[in-house]
Amino acid sequence: MKGVKTRLLGITRSRTVIWKWIQKFSILLKCRIADDLPKVIIVDETNLQVKDMNLWFWYAIDPETRKIVYYKIIWNRTSLACKKVLPGIGEILWKIT
Structure with a gap:
């Protein structure tokens, strides 16, 4: 091919x-991926510029170990985009309760 x-x-x-x-x-x-899910997480985003496009790398980390718990790449940084990222994090964290 x-x-x-x-x-x-x-x-x-x-x-x-x-x-x-x-x-x-x-x-x-x-x-960098966490083995166990923490009780507290920090969520942040970083802009990735690829040629003439801006992508957003959203991630959640365990503040104690600094390991990644969740990540997602999306096209924009609007409130609607944030609402799409947070449920994904929630699904992972609610599995441990």
């Missing part, structure tokens, strides 16, 4: 580039 292109988040990239990115990112995340 040489030369096959994949469209991810509106950007065309080769499958090899995407595969390599996933491999690198998964290695970094492996040591």
Whole structure:
């Protein structure tokens, strides 16, 4: 499948580039993902600029271990977008109660 292109988040990239990115990112995340869910979390977002687009990387971390509990990438930073992120975090945290 040489030369096959994949469209991810509106950007065309080769499958090899995407595969390599996933491999690198998964290695970094492996040591940063929390094993147990905390009682308290910190939620924040970071702007990711990809060419002429702005994406938002939302994440929740355990303040004691600084490990990631939840993350999601979305297209905008509106109140509606925030309402989509928070239920995802809630679903994870409510599983432990």
